[in-house]
Amino acid sequence: MQSSQKNYMNPYLAGFLLGMVLLASFMISGRGLGASGAARNVAVSAVISAMPEYAEQSTFYGRFLNGENPMASWLVLLGIGMILGAFLSGALSNRLRLKTDHGPRISTRVRLLFATAGGLLFGLGAQFGRGCTSGSALSGMAVLSTGGMLTMMAIFGTGYLIAYFFRKLWT
Amino acid sequence: MAPLIPHGIINPELTLFFALIVGIGFGYVLEQAGFSSAKKLAGVFYGYDFVVLRVFFTAGITAMTGLLFFNYLGWVDMTMVFINPTFLYSAITGGVIMGFGFIMGGYCPGTSIVAAVTGKIDAMLFIIGMFAGIFLFGHFYDLFEPLYNSHFLGNIFVYDSLGMSRSWFALILVITALLAFAITQLIEDKINKTSPEKIRTRPSYVLPAMLLIVSMIVFLFLPAERKSRPGERAPDVLLAEIHDEKTYVSTHRVIHEIKNGHNNLVLIDVRDKAEYDRFTLPGAVSIRPDAIPDRQWRPLFKKDQRDKVFFGNGNSKAVMAYLAASRAGYERIYLMDGGLNAMFGELFADEHIPDTTAYDLQNRSTARFLNSARQFFLEGGVAAKQEEEKPRIQAPEESEVIPVIGGC
Amino acid sequence: MNNQILNTSSTLLFSVIMLAVIFSLLTTNNYRQSNRQVLEQSTEYPSLSYVDLYQILRGEGMTDNVVLIDLRPAEDFKKSHLPNAINIPSEELLNRKHRRTLRTKKNLLLYAGSEHIAVAAQTILLAKGMDNVKAIPGNHHGIKEHILDGFDPSRAYFHEDKARWDHQRFMPLGTVAR
Numbered sequence: 001m002q003s004s005q006k007n008y009m010n011p012y013l014a015g016f017l018l019g020m021v022l023l024a025s026f027m028i029s030g031r032g033l034g035a036s037g038a039a040r041n042v043a044v045s046a047v048i049s050a051m052p053e054y055a056e057q058s059t060f061y062g063r064f065l066n067g068e069n070p071m072a073s074w075l076v077l078l079g080i081g082m083i084l085g086a087f088l089s090g091a092l093s094n095r096l097r098l099k100t101d102h103g104p105r106i107s108t109r110v111r112l113l114f115a116t117a118g119g120l121l122f123g124l125g126a127q128f129g130r131g132c133t134s135g136s137a138l139s140g141m142a143v144l145s146t147g148g149m150l151t152m153m154a155i156f157g158t159g160y161l162i163a164y165f166f167r168k169l170w171t
Numbered sequence: 172m173a174p175l176i177p178h179g180i181i182n183p184e185l186t187l188f189f190a191l192i193v194g195i196g197f198g199y200v201l202e203q204a205g206f207s208s209a210k211k212l213a214g215v216f217y218g219y220d221f222v223v224l225r226v227f228f229t230a231g232i233t234a235m236t237g238l239l240f241f242n243y244l245g246w247v248d249m250t251m252v253f254i255n256p257t258f259l260y261s262a263i264t265g266g267v268i269m270g271f272g273f274i275m276g277g278y279c280p281g282t283s284i285v286a287a288v289t290g291k292i293d294a295m296l297f298i299i300g301m302f303a304g305i306f307l308f309g310h311f312y313d314l315f316e317p318l319y320n321s322h323f324l325g326n327i328f329v330y331d332s333l334g335m336s337r338s339w340f341a342l343i344l345v346i347t348a349l350l351a352f353a354i355t356q357l358i359e360d361k362i363n364k365t366s367p368e369k370i371r372t373r374p375s376y377v378l379p380a381m382l383l384i385v386s387m388i389v390f391l392f393l394p395a396e397r398k399s400r401p402g403e404r405a406p407d408v409l410l411a412e413i414h415d416e417k418t419y420v421s422t423h424r425v426i427h428e429i430k431n432g433h434n435n436l437v438l439i440d441v442r443d444k445a446e447y448d449r450f451t452l453p454g455a456v457s458i459r460p461d462a463i464p465d466r467q468w469r470p471l472f473k474k475d476q477r478d479k480v481f482f483g484n485g486n487s488k489a490v491m492a493y494l495a496a497s498r499a500g501y502e503r504i505y506l507m508d509g510g511l512n513a514m515f516g517e518l519f520a521d522e523h524i525p526d527t528t529a530y531d532l533q534n535r536s537t538a539r540f541l542n543s544a545r546q547f548f549l550e551g552g553v554a555a556k557q558e559e560e561k562p563r564i565q566a567p568e569e570s571e572v573i574p575v576i577g578g579c
Numbered sequence: 580m581n582n583q584i585l586n587t588s589s590t591l592l593f594s595v596i597m598l599a600v601i602f603s604l605l606t607t608n609n610y611r612q613s614n615r616q617v618l619e620q621s622t623e624y625p626s627l628s629y630v631d632l633y634q635i636l637r638g639e640g641m642t643d644n645v646v647l648i649d650l651r652p653a654e655d656f657k658k659s660h661l662p663n664a665i666n667i668p669s670e671e672l673l674n675r676k677h678r679r680t681l682r683t684k685k686n687l688l689l690y691a692g693s694e695h696i697a698v699a700a701q702t703i704l705l706a707k708g709m710d711n712v713k714a715i716p717g718n719h720h721g722i723k724e725h726i727l728d729g730f731d732p733s734r735a736y737f738h739e740d741k742a743r744w745d746h747q748r749f750m751p752l753g754t755v756a757r
Contacts, residue, residue, distance in 0.1 A: 081194015118276015154266020
């Protein structure tokens with residue numbers, strides 16, 4: 001099975017194509033790409049439908065109550081498209097299988113624990129950064145926004161600063 | 172002109188469909204690049220795999236170069252593009268938190284979605300964690316709010332923050348990225364102990380790199396702002412139009428149209444708002460000359476098939492408005508010759524009304540026309556019509572395209 | 580293989596952009612000021628008053644610094660014109676032969692048979708990047724009558740875009756919409 005997996009695309013070609021997708025996104029809708037926004041909108045509408053009283057009292061969820069349905073937005077449909085596109089690509093390249101990626105020195109359980117913690121931090125940080133690596137850093141870089149570039153430098157800068165302390169996870 | 176949806180070129184109802192299409196492209200490319208593997212992603216911090224940096228920066232500079240040129244060529248209107256707002260400390264705090272999240276989780280939101288779809292269990296847990304993080308933020312929002320909204324600097328550009336010109340910054344960014352590609356390749360080879368054989372057979376990227384640098388250097392020599400826009404009419408055409416009597420509509424025709432309640436003309440009052448509010452012709456819309464190029468009036472000039480007639484008190488302001496509209500490439504535009512001064516001078520200053528007793532058919536019919544027009548105006552025909560026809564054209568609301576809560 | 584796709588597609592994109600840039604440079608109208616910039620300047624209308632013009636015509640102030648341009652047809656110009664005026668018929672404003680006359684550091688004061696022609700000429704010259712052009716309010720006849728033949732103080736700040744009447748008074752009382 002392992003041998004039938006196709007190789008990954010040349011990173012520069014992938015980057016070029018990603019740039020084209022990003023450009024297309026700007027040309028069509030006037031905004032860049034993003035992923036955490038979809039997650040946020042899903043989370044928000046889940047809270048609104050499950051706990052309406054809680055949502056009404058909250059300043060954060062309250063902002064979404066009177067606007068459009070957060071599920072029927074550009075961001076969420078973008079997320080659904082990502083799922084379809086990734087599935088398509090994984091199927092074509094024969095890479096669809098259940099597994100866990102982890103460094104050689106840790107167990108699967110540790111990896112899963114850290115993945116959850118990392119997700120939590122990313123979910124939180126993406127709110128502060130008004131977007132994640134794609135929405136704030138990548139799209140922000142394409143339009144040369146100060147905020148986007150700052151977020152990008154903060155993400156990678158922090159990553160390199162603390163990489164040493166987490167080396168056991170990956171190497 | 173792009174962006175297509177905010178400009179109404181693509182039906183806004185299709186927004187979600189295009190979101191899906193763009194999303195499919197996004198997900199496909201991310202998966203093909205190998206972003207569904209946390210080990211590969213985290214490699215950027217340990218030097219064994221710089222794929223993240225390569226894909227990320229190539230995409231960034233490609234899109235940036237495209238946007239710069241498309242903007243120069245007038246293909247994309249950057250004022251309608253979402254520029255990420257800068258909240259200084261919130262952006263940095265968020266970045267630092269995300270930096271921790273990246274190292275610990277090995278994914279970022281986009282890549283975790285892609286990885287989860289292809290079956291990575293750690294990515295699924297990452298997504299669950301991400302939702303927990305969002306709930307956390309939502310729950311303690313009141314606590315975070317001061318930081319979240321502090322130091323708002325506007326939708327500013329990094330070249331302005333650094334005090335350099337846009338084209339120089341873009342060139343420096345491109346060169347930095349290309350240097351980073353070369354250096355990280357060396358580091359990666361050293362850490363992975365790549366065999367010299369493999370390095371020698373590696374494809375060369377000189378061509379695309381050179382193309383990028385050349386295009387950025389070309390951009391450096393292009394004027395920062397194009398004074399001539401595509402689709403504009405040339406100055407000699409404008410000059411010829413001013414001398415062409417077809418440009419002018421007589422006050423008689425306008426009176427005739429008003430009197431008969433026809434809806435064939437769009438009357439555009441170019442006087443000041445105060446004058447317009449005090450009195451205007453029935454159904455006239457107020458557009459000062461300097462507002463002619465505003466985006467909100469585009470549909471009126473581009474889509475309305477009726478003749479547009481500019482009028483002021485005299486001809487001078489109307490001619491400014493006419494020239495601006497004509498230069499912008501608008502069609503079916505005219506000038507009411509002599510303006511309101513001429514119109515009312517003729518109607519109400521007696522010497523202009525020809526002698527009806529004279530044996531001159533031309534004169535007599537003109538006189539009859541003017542007399543009936545005068546009667547019509549004095550009987551309040553204008554005022555009454557004004558009431559009923561006023562809402563005919565209203566300034567379309569500036570469409571709100573820039574979402575306040577952007578998010579990625 | 581992947582590398583070739585990258586080379587081909589980036590070359591393609593590069594050539595499309597460069598061709599578009601070259602095309603746009605070739606087909607440009609050579610405006611030196613954008614539509615908006617021209618409007619910003621020209622809506623300071625009128626940019627000259629008869630008081631200023633009176634002083635200029637009497638040789639007071641900055642006479643040396645001023646060139647009067649008569650935009651009427653040559654035959655009208657021959658019959659009469661303001662002292663020291665140069666004739667450039669408005670149709671020929673952009674002709675090559677007048678380029679030298681217009682290329683001056685002095686202030687160009689434009690007048691014509693009717694005011695809006697002078698204003699139009701001012702607008703077009705502003706768009707061509709000149710910032711030393713001003714349209715004189717009124718037409719040749721009016722300027723001659725109210726300045727040269729005796730200064731009429733009641734016309735000191737005259738221009739043709741002033742409302743000659745309060746138009747509202749032609750509406751019967753009580754029926755006026757606002």
